[in-house]
Amino acid sequence: MHSDQKYIQFLLQNNGEGIQHIYRKFADKVVALIRHNSGTDDDGFDILQESLVDIYHMAKYKDFQLTTSFESFLLLVSKRKWLNELKKRKNKEVTNVENYVFDIEDDSQAAYRDHMTLVEKEKILMELVDTLGERCQEIIKRCMVSKNQEKIAISLGLTYAYLRKKKSECMAKLGERVKAHPFFKGNREKTNR
């Protein structure tokens, strides 16, 4: 086990002291990376927070292994997130982006690629859920957390049969949006090749 695994544990346990330690040790490095690549301090802190959340989700997978230092891993995730953010900001002219930010296909990334892809998938899926109607969002979110759907039906003022029917419709709609999303489309095409 890598000695920096302790930082992963701080996130998994939502350990306040530990998270403060992470900020003291790594925040400036992530913020500097973003600042040197067309970002602001606020961008830097946003990226840091999102990266730590992503690392938390990756670490929840049982087979996740920290194979590099936590700093390298955090910077790798941050670079990848910032690159995605820059792509989103298409209208904004982006200058002064260091080449290595784009050139992130390195060995350390390969080791984490699957987990990073999984977490990205989860994130996009959550975003797609939020594009559905309020009722669908509520049904999906509650049914994914609790298996007791009879109870959910009562609390939502629905019959169990209607909840089941509605859930299948909502999930089918979500499935359509997933299939149409470029990220899943691209991954499926790669898998089929």
Add this chain to the structure above:
Amino acid sequence: MKTREELIQDYIDQVLSPADKQLFDTLYESDTEFRAELKLQEEMTNLLSRRLSSEEETLRTNLKKVETTYRKGKVILWKQWLIPLAAAACLLIVAKFVFFPSDTALYELPEMRSEIVRGNQNNEADSYERAVEAFNAKDYQESTPILLELHYADKAILQYQFYLGLSLIGEKKFDDAQKYLLFLADGESVFQQEASYYLGIALMELGQTEQAKQRLSNIDPSSKIYERAKKLLDSIK
């Protein structure tokens, strides 16, 4: 009869009735699209369950709290240094002026001495006193023509020539200034040492650094202008 979507959801949630199970199996074996749809829905369910069952929101709240404290701490840290830094800067400025006169101080012109002698007033003395007033008020445009007139009226009075040279320096007419100061710097009058110093300044301003250095290094150590000359010389080395 249940739809394909309902069958898939019932299968995933393990609430498929025996009758529906038969229909589900038939579709699963014969319909590739159905199988693909089932695979996608299973994957989506796994990902959503994982994500929604996580403590992400609690973590986010904590991260935000730590970030706020961290950033505030940085600002406080920076502000804590602000007052000591400002104080240090003030001290440095004071020290600079007290112990290390600036270039401006080295360039400063001396005060022009008044020659008022009660009961001995004439036109020449009046003009001189007007020049003193203007020169000491740094109104060199006013003092220069008066001193020029006095100098040409009596070239033997070197005091007029000396202050004329200085007044021209005050006007930043260095080329003209050096002409009047050169004679004094090369002479043997009481103005020789000071004239050499201000000639050095004029030459420096004219870009003739080597000649300026030569003039400044020739100033006698016993002269009252020697220390300033030394500092000026050090600043251009």
